[in-house]
Amino acid sequence: MDIRNHSYSNLAFRDPEIILEDFKYATWGQKFDTLIGTGLSGALVVPTLARALGLKWAIIRKPNDGSHTMAKFEGEIGSRWMFVDDFVSSGATRDRVRDAVEEISAEYRQLTTYVGTYEYERSRFRGTC
Numbered sequence: 001m002d003i004r005n006h007s008y009s010n011l012a013f014r015d016p017e018i019i020l021e022d023f024k025y026a027t028w029g030q031k032f033d034t035l036i037g038t039g040l041s042g043a044l045v046v047p048t049l050a051r052a053l054g055l056k057w058a059i060i061r062k063p064n065d066g067s068h069t070m071a072k073f074e075g076e077i078g079s080r081w082m083f084v085d086d087f088v089s090s091g092a093t094r095d096r097v098r099d100a101v102e103e104i105s106a107e108y109r110q111l112t113t114y115v116g117t118y119e120y121e122r123s124r125f126r127g128t129c
Helices: 010-014 016-026 039-053 092-108
Strands: 034-038 056-060 073-075 080-085 113-119 124-127
Touching: 016 039, 034 039, 034 092, 039 056, 039 080, 056 092, 080 092, 092 113
Parallel strands: 034 056, 034 080, 080 113
Antiparallel strands: 056 073, 113 124
């Protein structure tokens, strides 16, 4: 008998094609060159989606994540980015990531624009207001 993850994110890890097709549908017509996530689910979903779509990607490290690096992120950030997460409840994680990207952008002297959030658990795109 195999041990299998049965959490809400199981589909994202088991069959990324489903999320890829949903992502294309949900974000149709949006202009962006980078997908950004955070945490374990972000590290698993975001690079997979970005590679399939030919986009840049970045994972913003959580504060005090216990890793052996001082880097604030892994990957590459372009000029127009979308936050990808399983779902957004309070918005605290999204806001933390937005703040981190703004800080990184200022540090690298590169203008970036947040275009919205794709929630793969809810199959939903939320553009900026």
